[in-house]
Amino acid sequence: MQAHEDGAESTVTQAMSASAPGPMTALAKRARLAARTLATSPTSARDRALWAAAAALREASDTILEANAKDLAASTAKDAFRDRLTLTPERIEAIARGLEDMADLPDPVGRVLEEWTRPNGLRIRRVATPVGVIGVIYESRPNVGADAAGLCIKSGNAVLLRGGSESLHSARAIHAAMQAGLRAADLPEDAVLIAPDADRKHVAEMLGASGLVDLLIPRGGRSLVERVQKDARVPVLAHADGLCHTYVHAAADHGMARRIVLNAKMRRTGICGATETLLIDAAIAPTLLPSIVADLAEFGCTFKADAAAREIVPTLPAATEQDFRTEWLDAVLNIAVVDGVDEALDHISRFGSSHTEAIVTADEAVANRFMTGTDSAVVMWNASTQFCDGGEFGFGAEIGIATGRFHARGPVGVEQLTTFRYEVVGTGQVRS
Structure with missing residues (x-):
């Protein structure tokens, strides 16, 4: 009864053997440069981008609905799976409000998670930092692209999106609104990038993008998630089933x-x-x-x-x-x-x-x-x-639900999209 990632997972192993880099590698390199700028951007700029993206979504509502109508006309999905694909004015408004809710959240970047002083006088603190570049592979839900982009902007991460073929037109229309928000805040558009089309090879290229993509989050059916977990050369944060x-x-x-x-x-x-x-x-x-x-x-x-x-x-x-x-x-x-x-x-x-x-x-x-x-x-x-939803937990939205034991569990919001570094401050100490 699971939805499937339009056959992409069935070609992952073969496609990963290709030696020539494809378009996703080029996009990941651009995202990596943008991530450096976003990580050091002021809170106010990232919040402005989210407010502006919410406004752009509302302004483009008719365009987004037209794009969604194309996806629905081409889709063979039924019942619950068709509901996942469907956008309405109310759902677009909910996506926009979710972005505004994210903007109102405290900045997760730069939080001092813990600090202490050693007997030798060294002061040590653990500080929250962005993960870097996050790859999100999702299927029929168009709202995932907006939620993922918003959460990544708020947490100082660049995001590389690959939606399924069923939601291609909707995903691209939403992506345009997210980039409009970044432009309005004078932040790099490359902080939110999307695959140019629904080519199945893009998934495999993202799975092998070690050194360019820091974390992969698959959102879709069990087949997709299990294959990503099996074949990825990049850390994966996901759940396979919601039983x-x-x-x-x-x-x-x-x-x-x-x-x-x-x-x-x-x-x-x-x-x-x-x-x-x-x-x-x-x-x-x-x-x-x-x-x-x-x-x-x-x-x-x-x-x-x-x-x-x-x-x-x-x-x-x-x-x-x-x-x-x-x-x-x-x-x-x-x-x-x-x-x-x-x-x-x-x-x-x-x-x-x-x-x-x-x-x-x-x-x-x-x-x-x-x-x-x-x-x-x-x-x-x-x-x-x-x-069990990021918005209901007060996260503004969520990029997925994690059921693993490491890094994050449950709804993954802005705080869960950070890692940390240690900062050590001394007064001239040397180690004996």
Whole structure:
């Protein structure tokens, strides 16, 4: 059920063997020069660029919608995947507001993360710095280009974008607005560059751009992400699946549980924070599960249920083990009845992808057990998993969700797009 990167991942290995540098190498070199200027630019200039880009997006709204209409006309995507591709005036306005929210954030560059003085008098501090050049490979969501560009501008990084063929016209129209913002702030346009077309070789070239691209962030289906993680010669920050779970504990408020599960599954089924599996406690399943199923069915949801759930609601289709491993990105919900929080955690450990999990309960001790018992990047108590989003976390937007163990986890915003250096200040000390 995953969207695929229009076949690009299938040619990565072959294309990487080509010796002649292509257009992405040239763009990466330009981005690297721009990154040096952006890294030392004042906060006010980067914020002006974001405000100006937001204004440019609004001014170009009709042009962007026309470009998006071309992409939609050529696309064969359906349902949730088509929704990802679709832009509306409201969504363009939301993108613009996201850029303005980023501008209002504190500058992540130059933050003193920690400082201390050694017994010999040396003063040491760790200071946040930009990563450098960030490559973003994404598929059908046109807004990813604007979010990525905005976050990189704010954090002093240059960005090299490669969108999928499905969103090519939309991505280029949005890119023009982002560069207009940079021009208005007297910052280099090369801080935000985009692949000239949808040629599949551009992906492979970015994967091999060690020394030019400092970090790769793939945004797309599992096939794309796994191949990028496998073949990249550049550090990768990504998640492959969004297998999110909501566990309704025996001490849950029934009305709250129904509202949260409905929102977590059906608000937008095609996002990675959508709940794919409902775990419901055996103690309350007989009274609560039929209501939850009816709530979701009214909005077009279908189901895959284990044997215990089907004993309670006999009309539910049977689930296979593979169903519980599937990120549906659609109006399909897996259901399993579990006997307590530990069994819920065991299920998540077996089938989850370390993305986002939620518990609904009035029992604080159980909530704490659940939140400390999972290794997922985001854990929620009495809230919808659809809140796993950079804008909802106060990041303005996010460039992706990271489920790895290093550098960043969860929604990746401006602070997560910085690294650090150590600054050491002495008074003439020499080492014996």
